[in-house]
Every structure is written in C-alpha cells, then in structure tokens.
Amino acid sequence: MIRILYRGPLASCNYDCPYCPFAKRRDPPDRLRADRAALERFVAWVRDEAPAAGGGEVEVLFTPWGEGLTRSWYRTALVELSHLPHVGRAAIQTNLSGRLGWVAGADPARLALWCTYHPGQTTLDRFLAACSTLRRHGVRHSVGIVGLPEHLGAATVLRRELPAEAYLWVNAADGHAYSAAEEAAWTAIDPLFGYSVRPHESLGRDCRTGDEVISVLGDGTVRRCHFVPEPLGNLYDGSWAARRGPRPCPNNTCDCHIGYVHLRTLPLYEVFAGGVLERIPHERPLWSVPAAAVRGGGR
Numbered sequence: 001m002i003r004i005l006y007r008g009p010l011a012s013c014n015y016d017c018p019y020c021p022f023a024k025r026r027d028p029p030d031r032l033r034a035d036r037a038a039l040e041r042f043v044a045w046v047r048d049e050a051p052a053a054g055g056g057e058v059e060v061l062f063t064p065w066g067e068g069l070t071r072s073w074y075r076t077a078l079v080e081l082s083h084l085p086h087v088g089r090a091a092i093q094t095n096l097s098g099r100l101g102w103v104a105g106a107d108p109a110r111l112a113l114w115c116t117y118h119p120g121q122t123t124l125d126r127f128l129a130a131c132s133t134l135r136r137h138g139v140r141h142s143v144g145i146v147g148l149p150e151h152l153g154a155a156t157v158l159r160r161e162l163p164a165e166a167y168l169w170v171n172a173a174d175g176h177a178y179s180a181a182e183e184a185a186w187t188a189i190d191p192l193f194g195y196s197v198r199p200h201e202s203l204g205r206d207c208r209t210g211d212e213v214i215s216v217l218g219d220g221t222v223r224r225c226h227f228v229p230e231p232l233g234n235l236y237d238g239s240w241a242a243r244r245g246p247r248p249c250p251n252n253t254c255d256c257h258i259g260y261v262h263l264r265t266l267p268l269y270e271v272f273a274g275g276v277l278e279r280i281p282h283e284r285p286l287w288s289v290p291a292a293a294v295r296g297g298g299r
Helices: 029-048 050-054 072-082 101-105 124-136 149-161 180-189 193-197 291-295
Strands: 002-007 058-062 087-094 111-116 140-147 168-172 213-217 221-225 228-234
Touching: 002 029, 029 050, 029 072, 058 072, 072 087, 072 101, 072 111, 111 124, 124 140, 124 149, 140 149, 140 193, 149 168, 149 180, 168 180, 168 193, 180 193
Parallel strands: 002 058, 002 213, 058 087, 087 111, 111 140, 140 168
Antiparallel strands: 213 221, 221 228
C-alpha cells in the first residue's frame, strides 16, 4: 500500500476567501496546459507503473492549491482512477462549487471528496444540495469549515442540516488563538477539533511519510510530504524508490491535517481507518471519541 498526495502547477480558484492566498487567482493558459499534461502523466504512471513501484494498492489524494474540479482533467482523472483495480481510493480536496454530473461515471466505492464550505462564497442551500447529490450517488465525502469566529453561526447551522451520520470537521484558522470557550464551542461541532487547534510536536517523531505516504509534484518530484522540501527523487525515473523508507520527522511541529494525520505518535489512523485520505472517521457519530484523546491533540 502506498498513499500519494499529488499537487500539480494549478494555483487558480473561483472563490475569494480572505484567508486564502489563492483567492480569485487566475492561471494563464500555459500554466493550465502544463497542469493538465502533468496530471495526465501522473495518472498514466498510476495506471501502468504504480502496482510494481508501490508494492500493491494505491490511494491518491489531489491537494491542489486552487480548485481542481472546475477543470475537466481532474474530473476525468478521478473517474479513471476510481476504476483501476489497484486503486483503493481516488480523492480530492474541493470547494464543491462545480457541477457534479460526472460522478455518475465513477466507481462510488473508490471515489471520495474532501469538501470545504466557505461562507460568503456560496449559499448554504447550494452547498447542501451538492452534498445531497453526492449522497444520492453513493460518493464518500467529508464536509468541513475553517474555524473563524465569524463562521461559527454558519457551522452550527451546517451541522444541524447535515445528516447525523455525516462528519463535519473544523480546521483551526491560521493565526487565530482560541479561548477555552471558543475551543469548546468548536469542539461541540467537531469532537476532533482538539487535534487541529494546536500544533503537534513532530521533530524526531516517527511518521509514515516517506514510506507509506509520499508527496508528488507536477514534474514528478517526490517528497516525503508537502511540508518537507527535501526531495527523495523523481517518480518517473524511479530514483525515489531507493530513498523510500521510514524516517523521523525533521520539522519541529506539524500543524496541518494532511501532515499530522500520518504521525505514528497520534491515533488518527485508527480514528480514520478506511478514510484517512478523505478525512472520514471509522466510527460515527463521533461523540464516543474520548474527550481526553481530543484534548491531547494539536493542530
């Protein structure tokens, strides 16, 4: 098994979130062409070479800086990957703003979406309708929101309107210090918020990245994760394989879910068993998660 976090050149988004540096950014045509070519090359590698190189099943999460599902090539890639017998999961982070008719062509047992609701960028009704479409097609998906103070009301309504079994995650907002009361309010919505609200000490800690999990850029550069810039090699010439293996984290802390979820010092592979990449917990509802375990986490 190998899990791959892929991020190509795409850096454009149709939303204007004030907390995002890629808000309303437009990619020039040459960047879009490069992104499409890079993604198609990556999908071809997963299709033709990954079983031998990865040693079995492959799971893929697309983590574009911008919004990928407004681009046809990401939709095509997810559909194709979902039908490959050695791909256990084909997932993407998305604002869920695009049309969703394409999901009917994917294998719902393998497709998954990590969906973020951005108040002020879309209506709650439209976002909930998109979630309903995914449920109707049997597509696995998590739903989340950035935990800014001004989003608390919207998050409360979102939690009320979602099905009881749906997990609603909350990302701690960068640069915001949470009071005990604020943390309690967000934890009432997401019982796992404690893992997000404070950075995790990671220096020298055992992590699955670089071994069971890798990060791949559009040109094929392989890193252990998105947050460690040192390259392991290149995906397409196979040079990364010689450096693949367990190693301690070189960073002092890890404060992003797609990084710290892979720390062996945290129980998150058990919490999200079967849904690590798409952020779907193994057991729902989550109110059974021990409060002490949540408080022991960080962002």
